[in-house]
Amino acid sequence: MNDLDCATTKDLLPEHAAGTLEGGAAARVRAHLSGCADCRGEAELLSLLRTDVELPAGLEERVVLAVRSGATRQARRPGVRGYAMAATLAFAAVTSSLIWQSLRNGERATADSSGAVAADVNVLRSPGLSALSEEELMMLLKEIES
């Protein structure tokens, strides 16, 4: 029996594509996909996205070398963008940290407002996000993050 709806199936598709679903769940997803072109289309897209990204040659050894030399913060890859970026990275790291901390604080503060909490809880409970339009999803996101 095909007992999964589209929303639940779509939520399980990343695990299905990775092959990490347990037997019963995998069979139910497969059964749903066999009769649902929309979900099958999304499953195909996910399989296209699961392409390997190759680690650039030499990157691992460069990082290991930097670790071995103890230059954990200063070591930069020579020759590509030079050392100018290294000089600005410390500043950028602090800046991005502050920005993100500020965003997090804002999020916590937002979580205190009942409207946003309600929106977030609704999102967590709702199995049907994939059925919403792009505009509705954007509005929902704004409500959560406002």
Added chain:
Amino acid sequence: MSPAPVSEAALIDRARAGDRDAQEVLVRQHLRDVYRVAFRVLGDRDLAEDAAQDAMLNALAALDRFRGASSFRTWLLRIAMNSALSIGRRKTRRREIALVTEQHDTPAEEDAENSAVAKSEAARAAEQLKRLPPKQRAAVELRVNQGLSYAEVGEVLQCSEGAARVNYHLGIKRLRELMQ
């Protein structure tokens, strides 16, 4: 007899104490995921290399601040995300990031026609993925390729689980439209 496997917690403790061997093991275990997230966010190999290296070295230097509230991998990917966004913001101010795909960098010598078609479709998907806003792109990458739950995606993106979920669905929806 092979040596007994070392738990990740023990490895992190040793790395935190300055053990270079343990730090090297962590680099070799996680650099690929770190680079992958950076590449998906930035869409540029050179920038992603910088971001990955920066994230890995900064993470090892900041191990004292890892409390184990989330998994080490999630914590590390959050640093990678921050590093990539930081580099991306600076780069965007100077110029638009070039749309470069992995596939364009490798010689295209495909024998089987089906394989070539599949590869070009994958390349197109990778290309269209770059047109999404960074958070949606990252949510898709973290969910589809890194196998993270919505709660973990939220930890990496430093947003709520609900926002992570909406970002993922928005990303997939837009991507499907772009692929049509």
